[in-house]
Amino acid sequence: MEAAAVEIEHLSKRYGRFEALREVALSVPRGSVFGLLGPNGAGKSTLVKSLLTIVRPTECRGTLLGERIGHRRTLAKVGYLPEHARFPEYLTGRQIVGFTAGLAKVPAKQAKRRAEELLETVGMKDWADRKNGTYSKGMRQRVGLAQALVNDPEIVFLDEPTDGVDPGGRIEIRKIIERMREEGRTVFVNSHLLGEVEQVADEVAIMAHGRIAESGTLESLTRRDNRYEIRTLGPVPAEVRAELEGDGLEVAGDRIASTAADAKGVQQLIDRLRSRGVVIREMKELRFTLEEVFLKAVQSVGKEESR
Amino acid sequence: MRQFVAVFVDALRLLRARALFWITLGISALAAVLYLSIGFDENGVTFLFGASGFESEFLREGSPLAEMFYLGIFSMIIVNLWLSWIAVILALITCAPVFPEFMAEGSAGVALSKPISRIKLFFYKYLSGLLFAFLQTGIFCAIVFLAIRLQVGTWNPSVFWAVPLVVLMFSYLWSVMVAVGVRTRSVMASVLASLLVWFGAWIAKTVEEYAWTAAEFGEVPAAQGSMRLTEAEQKGWRDRYSQVSLAYTLLPKTSDTVNLLQRLVTVQGQKKFAVSELLNLMATGAPVRDDEVEEALERHSVGFIIGSSLAFEAVMLAFAGWSFCRRDY
Ligand SMILES: Nc1ncnc2c1ncn2[C@@H]1O[C@H](COP(=O)(O)OP(=O)(O)OP(=O)(O)O)[C@@H](O)[C@H]1O
Ligand SMILES: [Mg+2]
Numbered sequence: 001m002e003a004a005a006v007e008i009e010h011l012s013k014r015y016g017r018f019e020a021l022r023e024v025a026l027s028v029p030r031g032s033v034f035g036l037l038g039p040n041g042a043g044k045s046t047l048v049k050s051l052l053t054i055v056r057p058t059e060c061r062g063t064l065l066g067e068r069i070g071h072r073r074t075l076a077k078v079g080y081l082p083e084h085a086r087f088p089e090y091l092t093g094r095q096i097v098g099f100t101a102g103l104a105k106v107p108a109k110q111a112k113r114r115a116e117e118l119l120e121t122v123g124m125k126d127w128a129d130r131k132n133g134t135y136s137k138g139m140r141q142r143v144g145l146a147q148a149l150v151n152d153p154e155i156v157f158l159d160e161p162t163d164g165v166d167p168g169g170r171i172e173i174r175k176i177i178e179r180m181r182e183e184g185r186t187v188f189v190n191s192h193l194l195g196e197v198e199q200v201a202d203e204v205a206i207m208a209h210g211r212i213a214e215s216g217t218l219e220s221l222t223r224r225d226n227r228y229e230i231r232t233l234g235p236v237p238a239e240v241r242a243e244l245e246g247d248g249l250e251v252a253g254d255r256i257a258s259t260a261a262d263a264k265g266v267q268q269l270i271d272r273l274r275s276r277g278v279v280i281r282e283m284k285e286l287r288f289t290l291e292e293v294f295l296k297a298v299q300s301v302g303k304e305e306s307r
Numbered sequence: 308m309r310q311f312v313a314v315f316v317d318a319l320r321l322l323r324a325r326a327l328f329w330i331t332l333g334i335s336a337l338a339a340v341l342y343l344s345i346g347f348d349e350n351g352v353t354f355l356f357g358a359s360g361f362e363s364e365f366l367r368e369g370s371p372l373a374e375m376f377y378l379g380i381f382s383m384i385i386v387n388l389w390l391s392w393i394a395v396i397l398a399l400i401t402c403a404p405v406f407p408e409f410m411a412e413g414s415a416g417v418a419l420s421k422p423i424s425r426i427k428l429f430f431y432k433y434l435s436g437l438l439f440a441f442l443q444t445g446i447f448c449a450i451v452f453l454a455i456r457l458q459v460g461t462w463n464p465s466v467f468w469a470v471p472l473v474v475l476m477f478s479y480l481w482s483v484m485v486a487v488g489v490r491t492r493s494v495m496a497s498v499l500a501s502l503l504v505w506f507g508a509w510i511a512k513t514v515e516e517y518a519w520t521a522a523e524f525g526e527v528p529a530a531q532g533s534m535r536l537t538e539a540e541q542k543g544w545r546d547r548y549s550q551v552s553l554a555y556t557l558l559p560k561t562s563d564t565v566n567l568l569q570r571l572v573t574v575q576g577q578k579k580f581a582v583s584e585l586l587n588l589m590a591t592g593a594p595v596r597d598d599e600v601e602e603a604l605e606r607h608s609v610g611f612i613i614g615s616s617l618a619f620e621a622v623m624l625a626f627a628g629w630s631f632c633r634r635d636y
């Protein structure tokens with residue numbers, strides 16, 4: 001099996017006495033879109049910056065693209081769009097992409113060609129020769145996305161890529177991210193916009209107070225409790241309700257909630273209801289929304305914190 | 308190489324985008340053209356391409372002193388006033404934002420996350436500041452070089468010594484600017500700090516000069532002329548000289564570095580250029596060489612002047628580089 005794109009065994013970062021990252025462990029599979037979620041100040045940016053040597057971690061053990069974190073030459077295969085990216089005002093979009101290409105040691109000819117393609121992809125072709133200072137926020141972000149890809153990276157880190165971008169632009173950015181995945185790149189997205197991450201990410205991690213509170217595939221995080229809900233036609237008859245509640249099931253009006261390993265486990269309950277003449281209108285697997293998972297995770301870390 | 312070019316081109320673009328860059332280059336060229344406008348005719352010296360002038364039997368077309376006078380203006384007035392003060396201040400202000408801007412939130416990350424070591428990045432950026440001083444003085448000297456050929460008829464490549472010397476002096480102050488810029492990320496603080504060091508260096512030199520004359524000649528400047536010291540006082544100065552001149556020894560020798568030009572600029576390819584000759588020429592009309600003054604002007608060796616200044620610069624750069632490599636962005 002190929003090594004994971006990012007494999008953090010242990011990562012801590014202290015700013016003075018403040019712990020921005022505490023013993024973070026994380027694994028990002030290759031070729032996936034990974035969403036790192038968390039409230040403001042959770043440490044998302046610090047985590048990405050630590051991987052990219054922009055911040056010097058206090059303790060760090062792990063690999064990036066199979067090499068030790070901090071290995072310089074590996075960074076040639078990494079793309080990065082910083083949070084609040086601020087490129088020099090005096091450069092044009094094309095020059096910004098060219099500057100990154102130069103630092104990433106992309107041969108000049110190849111850089112030119114790729115810059116052309118990428119500016120087209122992000123919809124900045126007609127604006128490529130204007131100065132960055134004249135761009136709107138969203139346009140800057142698009143150019144930032146283009147420069148992050150100019151070295152044909154194996155992994156791309158995007159720190160809040162949709163920050164300041166209009167709804168149309170957000171959809172485009174999502175498509176660009178999906179395209180990166182199709183091209184086989186790993187995409188690491190930082191965001192606090194759950195809805196957006198939910199749409200593209202294969203895996204997510206939720207961070208709060210410098211710790212990873214939850215991580216896994218979207219699927220596993222949202223259905224983890226194996227809860228099923230049965231709805232009856234009209235309220236559940238009183239004697240059936242008392243019986244079910246006696247067995248520890250939750251009943252409310254026409255809803256009966258039950259936990260079971262899988263759908264098979266619920267069939268018995270259905271039989272029981274049917275035998276009592278209760279008409280079943282609907283049976284469904286209950287899922288948490290990502291928002292619920294997120295809030296719960298953040299709260300649980302918050303509680304530990306205050307203890 | 309590719310990375311160096313990228314940083315360098317970026318620096319050029321940064322400078323080009325600054326109005327100050329063009330203003331500085333423009334003023335620089337204007338000063339050089341003003342110099343070019345000084346000429347000689349059969350009666351004496353003319354200014355502003357012949358618009359005004361004065362008569363002189365020593366200084367006229369073809370006279371042997373004309374070249375010395377012309378070069379004297381260059382190395383005393385132009386170099387001392389223009390290149391080593393105004394041009395350097397303008398260059399410092401122009402280059403001041405290079406580091407603070409680069410290290411601003413959201414802007415350093417892109418460069419630092421690339422396969423280039425921090426120390427390399429630091430030095431490339433540092434060198435790009437020197438590039439500006441180099442361009443500015445280079446253009447200036449090229450015009451001066453042509454002016455000398457036009458006005459006194461000789462090619463004098465020794466004026467190009469001004470380029471490395473002015474760049475060297477700029478580099479002392481630039482290193483202070485870089486160090487403070489890296490620490491504080493503030494343009495204002497770094498400009499002020501470099502001006503402060505410059506001013507300090509000037510004070511230190513004045514103090515050293517005073518102590519040296521007192522110790523060596525037993526004379527100190529006074530309101531009228533100079534005042535003689537007693538033997539004991541002179542001895543006191545001699546004993547304390549090294550303490551009094553400590554600041555001078557440690558700080559960069561800004562004006563001394565540029566003044567080395569007077570030792571390096573040659574007239575007619577051989578004769579060493581004597582400042583005292585020119586001073587006497589202007590004061591009394593006769594070029595008399597004053598050996599005592601010449602000796603005083605050359606009492607510090609080139610090695611000491613440049614070496615100790617570079618030591619200062621090295622300390623500044625080591626500190627700046629260390630801070631640059633160690634900090635989080
Ligand atoms: N240079 C620094 N010095 C001190 N503390 C810092 C520094 N940089 C970040 N922090 C702290 O580290 C914590 C994590 O910051 P970080 O920028 O990683 O958060 P984030 O998750 O990216 O938040 P956001 O969603 O607002 O971008 C914050 O509490 C912040 O105050
Ligand atoms: Mg952030």
